[in-house]
Amino acid sequence: MTVCYAPCPVVFDLDGTLIDSAPDIHAAVNAVLRDEGVQPLTLDRVRGFIGGGVEVLWHRIIEATGLPQTRYRDLLAAFMARYRRSTSLTRFYPGVLDALNVLADRGHPMGICTNKPADPTQAVLAHMGIAEYFATVVAGDSLPQHKPHPAPLRMALQALGAAPENPKAIYVGDSEVDAETAAAVPVPLMLFTGGYRHTPLEQLPHHAAFDDFSALPALIEQMVTA
Numbered sequence: 624m625t626v627c628y629a630p631c632p633v634v635f636d637l638d639g640t641l642i643d644s645a646p647d648i649h650a651a652v653n654a655v656l657r658d659e660g661v662q663p664l665t666l667d668r669v670r671g672f673i674g675g676g677v678e679v680l681w682h683r684i685i686e687a688t689g690l691p692q693t694r695y696r697d698l699l700a701a702f703m704a705r706y707r708r709s710t711s712l713t714r715f716y717p718g719v720l721d722a723l724n725v726l727a728d729r730g731h732p733m734g735i736c737t738n739k740p741a742d743p744t745q746a747v748l749a750h751m752g753i754a755e756y757f758a759t760v761v762a763g764d765s766l767p768q769h770k771p772h773p774a775p776l777r778m779a780l781q782a783l784g785a786a787p788e789n790p791k792a793i794y795v796g797d798s799e800v801d802a803e804t805a806a807a808v809p810v811p812l813m814l815f816t817g818g819y820r821h822t823p824l825e826q827l828p829h830h831a832a833f834d835d836f837s838a839l840p841a842l843i844e845q846m847v848t849a
C-alpha cells in the first residue's frame with residue numbers, strides 16, 4: 624500500500640534539539656577561560672547558558688566568573704575563533720538521523736533556525752553529515768534579529784514555502800527561547816524534552832512534546848492530517 628503524505632514544512636532548532644553540542648561549547652568556553660587564568664565552569668553550568676546565542680552565552684559567563692565587562696568583545700572573539708572547530712564532542716540525540724530520513728522520504732521540506740552563528744552552524748552540519756537535508760538555514764547572525772524575535776523563524780518557514788498559501792508548518796525545538804519564538808510567529812511547536820530547557824514542560828506553550836525522535840514523524844503526520 625502506498626501512503627501519500629502532504630508536504631509540511633518542518634524547521635528545526637539545532638543545539639539541544641538535533642544535536643547535543645554542549646560538550647563542544649563547554650570545551651571551547653573553558654579553553655578561553657584557561658587563557659584568561661580563570662577556573663573552568665562545569666558542563667551543567669555552561670549547558671544552562673545555551674539557547675540565546677553567543678552574546679547571551681558570554682554575558683552569562685562574565686557574570687558567573689566575575690571577568691570584567693570590558694573584556695566582553697575580546698572574549699567573544701577568542702571564543703568565535705575556536706567555535707567553528709568545535710565539533711568532535713557533538714552527538715546526535717538518539718533517533719535523529721532516522722527521523723530526518725523518514726521526513727525527507729515523505730517529502731517534507733526541512734530547514735534549520737538556530738541562534739548558533741552561521742559559521743559554526745555550517746561547520747557542525749557538515750561534520751555530522753546532515754547539511755543536505757536542509758533547504759534553508761537561518762542562523763543567529765543571519766539577520767539583525769535573533770530568536771525569540773520571530774523574524775528568523777518566519778524567514779526559514781517562508782523559504783520552505785510555508786506562508787501564506789500553506790498555513791501548516793511546524794517548528795521543532797527544545798527551549799524557552801523556542802517556545803517564545805514559535806508563539807510569536809505563530810507556528811505550532813513540537814518540543815523535544817531531552818534538550819537544554821530549564822522550565823517545567825507544562826509552563827511552556829507547545830503543540831506536542833516528545834522525548835524520543837522515533838515519535839516525531841507520527842506526531843507530524845497527526846498534525847498535518849488533523
Ligand SMILES: O=C(O)COP(=O)(O)O
Pocket residue numbers: 636637638639672673674675676677680736737738739740798
Ligand atoms: O547557540 C545557542 O545559544 C542556541 O542554539 P539553538 O538556537 O540551536 O538552540
Ligand SMILES: [Mg+2]
Pocket residue numbers: 636637638639640674796797798818819
Ligand atoms: Mg536549542
